[in-house]
Amino acid sequence: MTQAANTKLKALLEYGPLVAFFIAYLKLKDEVFTFGGTEYQGFIVVTAGFIPLFLIATGLLWKLTGHLSRMQVVTAVLIVVFGGLSVYFNDERFFKMKPTLIYLLFGGVLGLGLLRGQSYLKSVMEGLMPLKQEGWMILTKRVTGLFLGLAVLNEVIWRSMPTETWVYFKTFGLPAAVFLFFMFQGGLFKKYSIAEESVAEGDKAE
Template sequence: MANKTINPMLKMALEMGPIVLFFIGYLKLKDSSFNIAGTDYQGFIVVTAAFIPLMVLSSGILWKLTGHLSKMQIATLVLVTVFGSLSVWFNDDRFFKMKPTMIYTLFGGILGFGLLRGKSYLKVVMEEVLPMRQEGWMILTKRLCGFFLGLAVLNEVIWRTQSTENWVYFKTFGLTAAVFVFFISQSGLFQKYGEEGEDAPDTAD
């Protein structure tokens, strides 16, 4: 299926909608408990159970409309399904809280493996939307690898030391803001190594 372009706002809604609904659902049900088939489930587990099919549905719609899902989106969907299902099955929120750790460790590990081979796997998935010279890709990949692994460690610290509510706020807003700030902070790198600036000095930072 050929890739198709869709309205950016619709794309953002499909990507961020499930996360926003998870947050709203948690706020409404965080103090509730539900007895299902003789087992008591806290609101967090119930919201997690609803989040999984919502993620599958939104990803399916996005694939149907665009004809494409990135490797990152597929990996995230798989890990959400696996760790979310484990939390529901064992009635244990720790599995779902570990999910960001696994995601960022996986992404950081893949980028690190590529760096050991002298390659930028980040370039493979982002080159079309962010034209940049090879030197720039290697620097950005090193930074993003360290950033992802740092987020994995931070998530472990937060969910193990903070309340569930604090973790939900961290996951919904903290992680999203951190990624946004990271890429904004790389604007100098993009300007220096962008393909439009072939005359820029060719030195690493």
């Protein structure tokens, strides 16, 4: 399999389950299903289908890449736990709280590292963005703020707005917020890039 095909398949495995959840919700949101004498709203039924789909996609991703990040593993665990609680108790609130807990957990871990004078983000992303230590510390502070902010935003939206609004927010709003955040870090990447520094020093030597 070519690298381009691998990249496309990886993206499909990462985002496919979320898109499938969104499409299934739009089709079943107004339906009510009865299992064992208990009525379940479409959201709960879609959540029940999303859990195994996500686990299958994660397993295939692990087989394709040979590894899973800590973030992917923790996300999978929380989806199983809180998705399972929503299905078991027939209560959509558990699943809606899942993004809050994910962002609080990751933000808290990064914040703990900052208190210890370390960038835990560096150990996860260093291979993607070689930065000087000062750059990693600044970026970690910003990512910590992003995660905590998204946790608060998720709480506000699921508690005060209709389920459909939350589904749109979960499917498009959260990924877009993370994407835009890193797009606006271009100045930091350029200023603290080790590669940029090495090139500049090489030009001076010539």
